Amino acid sequence: MGLSFAGGLSLIAASDPRYQAAFAFVVAVGAHDDLGRVLRFFVTDEAQRPDGTMFRVHAHDYGTVVLEYAHVEDFFPAADLPVARDTLRSILHEDFDAAREQAKALSPAAAATMGRILAHDTAALTHELMAEIERLQPSFAAVSPAAHLGHLSVPVFVLHGSSDQLIPPSEAEWLAHDVPRGRLRDVLVSRAIEHVGLGEGATRLSDKLALVHFMGDLLEEAESQRR
Numbered sequence: 001m002g003l004s005f006a007g008g009l010s011l012i013a014a015s016d017p018r019y020q021a022a023f024a025f026v027v028a029v030g031a032h033d034d035l036g037r038v039l040r041f042f043v044t045d046e047a048q049r050p051d052g053t054m055f056r057v058h059a060h061d062y063g064t065v066v067l068e069y070a071h072v073e074d075f076f077p078a079a080d081l082p083v084a085r086d087t088l089r090s091i092l093h094e095d096f097d098a099a100r101e102q103a104k105a106l107s108p109a110a111a112a113t114m115g116r117i118l119a120h121d122t123a124a125l126t127h128e129l130m131a132e133i134e135r136l137q138p139s140f141a142a143v144s145p146a147a148h149l150g151h152l153s154v155p156v157f158v159l160h161g162s163s164d165q166l167i168p169p170s171e172a173e174w175l176a177h178d179v180p181r182g183r184l185r186d187v188l189v190s191r192a193i194e195h196v197g198l199g200e201g202a203t204r205l206s207d208k209l210a211l212v213h214f215m216g217d218l219l220e221e222a223e224s225q226r227r
Contacts, residue, residue: 003196004167007031008145011175015151024225025155025185027218030196032167033174035140036133039067043122043129047168050177060165061120064129065091068117074132080110087114149178155185157218161193185221188214 002010007028014023032038041047042063046056068075069088076084083105090099096118103114116124141147156179160172169189176187192207193199 001027001029002031004030005032005035005143008033008035009143011145011152011156012143012148014154015145015148017151020151020153023154025157025221026152027157027159028175029159029193030161030164030167031158031171031175032144033171033178034144034146036137036144037174038167038171039063039133039136040130041168042067043126043133047170049170049173055168055170057163057165057168059122059168061122062092063166064122064125065117067129067132071132071136074135075113075128076110077107080106084110084114088117091117145175146178149175150180152180152183154183155221156183157185157214157221158187159193159214160189161195161199162189162191164195166195186214186217190214 002008008031010026011028011031013019014026037047042059045059046054048054065088069085069092072081072085072088083102087099087102087106090096090102099114099118103111103118106114113125122129156175158172158175158179160167160169162169172187172189176184188210190207190211191199192203192211
């Protein structure tokens with residue numbers, strides 16, 4: 001079982017001839033199919049579905065901050081890198097008071113950029129973020145299941161929250177589209193869960209029953225593998 005991006009990476013591992021024998025099946029919860037598509041969702045708040053329609057919701061700010069932290073040298077001047085890195089780390093830990101204090105040591109230009117990040121003003125950084133995604137595009141195939149699923153030889157279960165703001169539920173639709181025929185055992189996009197946990201709001205009985213049915217199929221598969 002893999003959660004979030006680990007769900008996508010689990011599918012890649014299960015597709016690799018070096019590791020296939022270690023897998024009986026894969027459960028991907030809140031997983032991605034294409035990293036580039038998810039990164040663009042973080043910036044644009046929309047993601048394309050396999051049928052060409054668009055899923056739209058405000059993406060969680062965490063996604064763009066991870067990108068900025070991982071490639072801080074592409075967003076801040078060299079002299080500001082140590083402080084910028086520490087400030088972004090505080091933001092990822094949701095210690096915003098500490099981040100604001102740390103940001104005071106940045107140069108004016110770097111402080112302006114960090115101010116936009118602290119204000120969750122992704123729109124103001126759209127050009128820089130999209131340019132970074134384009135620059136990184138050649139590396140995405142290595143960590144995107146979409147480029148590897150043709151080699152899957154085990155059953156796959158896909159579970160995703162219908163209002164997921166980190167990895168959009170359209171990625172579950174892409175996985176269902178890209179997993180080889182006969183390997184997709186069950187797929188559920190559910191209101192009963194959020195990203196990788198149960199939803200906090202009221203859940204309809206039909207959603208609960210669908211989740212129970214999904215878990216029943218999963219347990220049946222697990223039991224069949226033990227025989």
